[in-house]
Amino acid sequence: MITIYLLFILMLAIFLGFELIQKVPATLHTPLMSGANAISGITILAAIVLAGNDSSTAATVLGVIGVFCATVNVVGGYLVTDRMLAMFKKK
Amino acid sequence: MITIYLLFILMLAIFLGFELIQKVPATLHTPLMSGANAISGITILAAIVLAGNDSSTAATVLGVIGVFCATVNVVGGYLVTDRMLAMFKKK
Amino acid sequence: MMTTIAFPKDRKQDEKRCALMPSNLKAYSLLGLEIIIESGLGEDIFISDEAYEAAGATVLPRDNTLAAGDIVITVNKLPLSDIKICKPKACLISFLDPFNELDYLTSLSGSGQTSISVEMIPRSSRCQKMDALSSQASLAGYSMVSIGMQQLNTIFPMMMTPSGTIKSAKVFVIGAGVAGLQAIATAKRLGATVTAFDTRPVVAEQVKSLGGKFLEIDLGQTAQTEQGYATELTSEQMAIQQAAQAACIADSDIVITTAQLFGRKPPRLINKETIGKMKPGSVIVDMAAENGGNVEGSIPGKTVLEQNVYIIGNGNWPCMVAKDASQMYANNMLNLISEFADKETNTVNLDLNDDILQSCVITHSGNIVNSVIRKHHNIDTETNA
Amino acid sequence: MMTTIAFPKDRKQDEKRCALMPSNLKAYSLLGLEIIIESGLGEDIFISDEAYEAAGATVLPRDNTLAAGDIVITVNKLPLSDIKICKPKACLISFLDPFNELDYLTSLSGSGQTSISVEMIPRSSRCQKMDALSSQASLAGYSMVSIGMQQLNTIFPMMMTPSGTIKSAKVFVIGAGVAGLQAIATAKRLGATVTAFDTRPVVAEQVKSLGGKFLEIDLGQTAQTEQGYATELTSEQMAIQQAAQAACIADSDIVITTAQLFGRKPPRLINKETIGKMKPGSVIVDMAAENGGNVEGSIPGKTVLEQNVYIIGNGNWPCMVAKDASQMYANNMLNLISEFADKETNTVNLDLNDDILQSCVITHSGNIVNSVIRKHHNIDTETNA
Amino acid sequence: MDNLVFINVVYVFAAALFIFGLKLLGHPATARKGNILSGIAMLVAIIVTLMDQNIVSYGWIIVSVLAGSVVGIYVSQKVEMTGMPELVSLFNGVGGLASAAVATAAIVASDLSSGIATISVIALIIGAVTFSGSFVAWGKLSERISGKPIVFHLQAIANYGLIAATILFSSLYVMDPSSITFVYVVIALALIIGVMVVLPIGGADMPVVISLLNSYSGLAACAAGFALENNLLIVAGALVGASGIILTNIMCKAMNRSLINVLTSGFQEVVTNDVVVEGEIKPIITEDAFYVFEAAQSILVIPGYGMAVAQAQHAMKELQELLEKNDAEVVYGIHPVAGRMPGHMNVLLAEADVSYDLLLEMDEVNSRMENFDIAIVIGANDVVNPAARELKGSPIYGMPVINADLAKNVFVIKRSMSSGFAGVENPLFFKDNTRMIFGDAKEVISNIVRQFND
Amino acid sequence: MDNLVFINVVYVFAAALFIFGLKLLGHPATARKGNILSGIAMLVAIIVTLMDQNIVSYGWIIVSVLAGSVVGIYVSQKVEMTGMPELVSLFNGVGGLASAAVATAAIVASDLSSGIATISVIALIIGAVTFSGSFVAWGKLSERISGKPIVFHLQAIANYGLIAATILFSSLYVMDPSSITFVYVVIALALIIGVMVVLPIGGADMPVVISLLNSYSGLAACAAGFALENNLLIVAGALVGASGIILTNIMCKAMNRSLINVLTSGFQEVVTNDVVVEGEIKPIITEDAFYVFEAAQSILVIPGYGMAVAQAQHAMKELQELLEKNDAEVVYGIHPVAGRMPGHMNVLLAEADVSYDLLLEMDEVNSRMENFDIAIVIGANDVVNPAARELKGSPIYGMPVINADLAKNVFVIKRSMSSGFAGVENPLFFKDNTRMIFGDAKEVISNIVRQFND
Ligand SMILES: NC(=O)c1ccc[n+]([C@@H]2O[C@H](COP(=O)([O-])OP(=O)(O)OC[C@H]3O[C@@H](n4cnc5c(N)ncnc54)[C@H](OP(=O)(O)O)[C@@H]3O)[C@@H](O)[C@H]2O)c1
Ligand SMILES: NC(=O)c1ccc[n+]([C@@H]2O[C@H](COP(=O)([O-])OP(=O)(O)OC[C@H]3O[C@@H](n4cnc5c(N)ncnc54)[C@H](OP(=O)(O)O)[C@@H]3O)[C@@H](O)[C@H]2O)c1
Ligand SMILES: NC(=O)c1ccc[n+]([C@@H]2O[C@H](COP(=O)([O-])OP(=O)(O)OC[C@H]3O[C@@H](n4cnc5c(N)ncnc54)[C@H](O)[C@@H]3O)[C@@H](O)[C@H]2O)c1
């Protein structure tokens, strides 16, 4: 049954993703891509749990790699996006 | 934990509802309202289960009332909406 | 008894307009009125006697025409000699210039006929269709631009060509009443850069609505009469205006002056000194030349070269487009007659108590009856009732 | 040795244009050329000798001017008497009308100078800035509308007024080349309803791009030369055109004809019969009157009344806006000279092998050298090398 | 795959269909398809629900579904097109009743955990309010109840009291989920609240109210879904709830109302107003005007001085071309004194290259005025003032005017209610068939042009 | 409330923030706020995740977070603005790696049910493809790898083979979740696929590829979320996945490419092409042109005969006014022979009431051409033909022209590639800084005007 809920959530989130990005000006293509990319660093949550978990060394190592990579993605992604957006003058 | 999933679903559905109806021409206000109203007859699902359930007479009676009312809402709602929409000439 | 309307030909020099078009005759005959015209009425605008006859008019020689009319309509006032031939109870309708022609009025009242001055028709909403002053002024605005265009040795529009860029002509219109606005529109259409000035501040928006610039001059308080005419400026205001205009005039290729004051001499707007500042070859068109002139040195009926500036004082501007002018004037007259025509009896009833007639009837049964004109000429109110 | 350019005043009757403006002098002096003008050069357009002097020209009497010039530039061709005064090696630049003036050319070649005909400057992209034929034609288009407007006894725009609705004037332009297009644009600006016709089918789009209607006549095959000039129609085509135009002409208030055939007599487009169908008081402006006329009955230099239709054949249209015409012509001449001026040596080198000069030099060292002109006048090619 | 899982997988699919359907419903070209899609979703959902293992007998279900269908089909086919809004409010009320019934059933069926009890009672309240409110709205729309706002002294206080009482009794029930009696009190209170909230709202605002109640009925379904842990109820209910709120808001804007103001009518103290206005000014926004323009077959444009001031002629020309592309006939009625000089309108329209053939004189358009679907008055005032015909003593009485008021619909574009050259009031603006579009003429027309292009 | 419930409630909240953030990111005015909002969501999510009871030691977490942060901050601050796209592709690759690591960890940690195993291996594959693909894209963008499409014979077949092998080994693993070896093979294959798919795509299309890989990395996170039953991963991942697809599609449209074409470059047989085109025509749609217009400070309009044919002067006037309202300077460069008669452009622009002051002569605009952000060429051709300057022997060589090609950006509005009056080709259309907007001049400009008004 849990899978059902997850499916519901997936379905709704996909629809929402489609709806949210409808008309994006070309100037925003790159920042938006970059911003979305930062969000995809959400794997960090899973990686953290894995890295902090003591179950197996392999998992921990992979988890640590995951946390490191995901952090780079998240931190770098947000900062770069912000830098790009800062360049646009306010209308 | 189930409630959490339900909350997720609720949250996503609400967002989606907001996003879907953004710019609606005035001519569609009434049909849209009517169509949405038909959808809200979705209670019929709950009512069906209650009406078919043998747990208590009170619940069954209320369920039957629910099924009847909801059916009127659903059937009438869709048909009326369709009639309204049929009147619009295609652009 | 059916009313007869007579249209003698205008005898004023160079006048080409007439007060009747063949197209009006149907309307007159629907009103049951009889129309008599002098032979040759429309010849200057290429309308033959036959055309009038075909439409239902009777063509007669001049004297017979004059003698037959219960109502006699012309553009310009009839010579006094003609009036004697008219019926003693006839009603004479034309421009009369009653503010300036006291002698004429006196003679007219002496011969006893009723006379209507079309310039005195009030400017109420109801009377717009009879308002010959406006209809002719509007055409005058067009004609003044046309003649200025003819005289100027450059073109109006800007042109960027391989042979260099030609700048647009600068046109300055002083006085943006009916004539001035039409002049602005016409010059603007041709591609000129148009500036305008008027003492009535409401006009600024109207000028802009035609794409012209309005020259802002702070004259303090200025006013307009109920009928929309401007009131006279004080001499200080006049001085301010002249000074402020000078630069704009010097910069212009064509200056068109249309300033009038109802019942007064037109204001003098441009003096020789200002003319001297203009570019050689520039053109001034003085609409008011015949009545005293807005421009110093303008000569009625002539184009003169003064300090290398052409000053055009031709006058009778609507006559340059005589056919349209005739048509509009003739329509105004038809509308005036219709207002008082009685279809049942086939007559025209000039009820002197009517608002409109009270304003525009000047003489009646031997007296000058118009109160505005009496006041203007200081005719003692007690002399005649 | 510095080249001297002389600008004598044009002696042709009523000519007001000149070939130099004070504003050109700076450019000439940058090229290191000396400029001599005849006293009074610009007086008709109100430019004083002082103005030229201030800009750097030398003012001399006529004969001295003529005698001083290595290059002599005028608008119209110099009288033969003047040519004798010019230097024997001088280069004379002006309109020469080489297709029609064989006698003149022969005399000219006899006196040995080099002559350039500005109408023969090719219509390549590179030469547009020297193309005096176009620059003057364009102004002619404007002037023809201006004079038509003056003559017509109605106004151009439509007006819906309380005194009735005035219909817009109908203008029909035959020949939509440079002059015709400008005429269309000007008439359209004034609010007229404009129709146009031309034998070159490419023109239809151009007419529409100015808001005019194009009268479609199916003439079968028609052509245009490489330079964009129309070729002559066959006599059958001519007949079709005339028949098809007749209705449109009869319906028009103003007809403007600008049809020309490069190197040929202009086509006869309107005959008396067609004129008879026009409304009395209508106006025809015949641009080509001076060269034979598009319209039967047009008289060069005059406005005549034929069957109650005014036919205006004034000619010299650009002269109506002489100042702008002078400015454009003067720029064309400056551009022509610049093309061949050598800044280092302060001279003008007329290299007869240059494309441009090959087209427009007519006589040189005693001969008529221009091949097109030779062919036109059937001058045996072997007579002179 | 067990039954429950299968049902729920289908529910996911049905939910997706609902979402698609709703999306398509929002666009004129696809609206009908959207409705059908959402209908299919409903059908699918109902069919799989019937497989629920909790269902032991189908008798009553079949009977009530059939009965409901018959009623629904009958009513929906019988109703006149003009009766649509009433019908929607009726359906909505019935839907609310269904939710209330389901919630009540859940409550009476068993002792609930306090969480579920809370949600159930919320579903119940919302359902009941929707029910009674919808019926009042229906009454108002069908004129069984006066369309005027029904107000009385102290209503605000009374309403606050009702709400307090409802909260009180609901809490009492939640604290002891076996005390069903409180629930009946809550039902009664909720029904009264529904009535009280809708009564003070004027008939003209009813569509807004219905749209809001519709949104509520979605929320009721959603709450029921929580109570019964039914995902599809939650999704569909939330969709309806959220989109309903947005729609309500859009409708308010279109009617130039504030949502808050409409909703709180019941909580505002009564203000009596003695001024009698003959006729009413009906402003409209361009978005709504557009749809009328789009449907019109023959259109008369009456320009005046305001068009000149705004220099709106170019925009008007563009609109003309679009209307003509849309197969409408467009002509201009030129009053001889429109503007401030003879031929003023002619100058401007010629500049914008409007063909002379389209410019008709006053008499021509007056003689066929009744045949125009729309008369668009652009910055004209005096020249369309019916007072010139009707109102003896008006300074413009007797002046011939263009009888715009006799066209089927009149749109007047001007910036304010201020008067024209003659300085007199214009009864045209108050006529039944007149809508005012306030704004600069050029901006308003450009706006409509834009709508055409979208 | 127990820990897990609390974390998840916060997750709901974080998910809502992500949604808001993404929504705001799509609008220029709010984009920055949106990014910050989504950053906050991420922070909140990370903090509550640390409370997870499964976490026993924080040491490694802290170390790796710190290290990652340092690297992230350093790189993001160091990079030149021009290096942005490369950086994004790098980050994206790293993100893919993280997902792959997480999936692998899940796989090695325990024997999984076949459902979870399937999803985990999907997450792993997507992550690995994203990783290697992103790095190739980075190499192409930073010109470490040739920007040209790298293709070889039989590549299509090789690629199909790779995919088949991946599916095969994945299935083997899923059927026996303890056979981890297969997973390593799958990893290797996925890495190779990433390289193979991106290599044949040209450098110009890289932004599209990155956007797509970005969408993939979202899907990888989403799959990982399924494997670990983490809602927030699912929601955020799905959001990124879906919006990424849409964005990719939008970008393709803007570049006039077909998504399918770009993606399947690796599966198409190699076609060699010998024609050498100097420069390339770059058409653009008005929607994208609009954003450049909006950002421009100084704009030169060069009208030609096409403006006359289209009668686009009124539309251009409207655009001019909007640009001016937007604080840009707009001037017109009038070539003396533009159009078909002397002063042709003047007649038209005067009709549209463009102020004479704004009409500049050729020499004036040429002397300051470099300073114009945009030159808009409306239906002009010969008068902006650089061949007149550059190409001896061209029929128009020597004619002075407006040097539009020297402006920073050039937009040419015309209907086709056909030539003008002189009948010669125009090299301007092939210049690097030129974009062609094909269409009737009036329609195109009206279109841009509309964008401005929206
Ligand atoms: N034609 C002539 O020869 C002539 C000469 C002199 C006088 N008149 C008189 O002028 C009047 C003409 O009548 P009309 O109907 O044309 O004009 P009007 O009665 O003067 O009304 C013009 C209306 O346009 C509106 N307006 C002004 N600027 C606007 C803008 N930018 N956008 C939208 N609306 C705008 C004004 O209302 P808001 O301020 O609310 O926007 C005003 O009520 C007649 O009374 C006539 O007698 C005519
Ligand atoms: N000014 C004069 O006095 C004069 C007189 C005669 C000749 N000329 C010659 O005319 C030329 C003028 O140059 P130019 O640059 O103005 O014009 P051009 O070189 O003739 O080019 C005009 C361009 O406009 C495009 N066009 C046509 N209709 C259009 C529409 N509806 N929408 C968008 N584009 C449209 C055409 O391309 P598409 O078909 O692809 O749309 C064409 O390439 C020069 O060669 C000049 O020598 C000038
Ligand atoms: N009620 C109506 O329907 C109606 C009809 C016609 C005209 N009018 C109004 O009456 C107004 C005046 O009409 P008119 O044109 O016959 O007036 P006019 O011929 O008497 O005067 C012409 C213009 O000169 C201006 N003027 C006077 N002194 C001046 C000075 N020193 N400097 C500059 N300008 C000066 C006046 O203000 C006027 O605008 C018009 O503007 C029009 O709006 C109204």
Ligand SMILES: NC(=O)c1ccc[n+]([C@@H]2O[C@H](COP(=O)([O-])OP(=O)(O)OC[C@H]3O[C@@H](n4cnc5c(N)ncnc54)[C@H](O)[C@@H]3O)[C@@H](O)[C@H]2O)c1
């Ligand atoms: N290459 C250039 O840059 C350049 C420069 C100037 C002009 N031109 C082109 O050359 C063309 C002709 O120039 P022009 O105005 O000097 O020509 P023109 O003066 O020789 O003739 C005027 C017009 O009359 C027309 N015509 C001839 N016979 C006619 C008939 N029977 N009926 C009706 N019309 C007739 C011609 O087609 C032409 O359009 C122009 O259209 C222009 O496009 C090109």
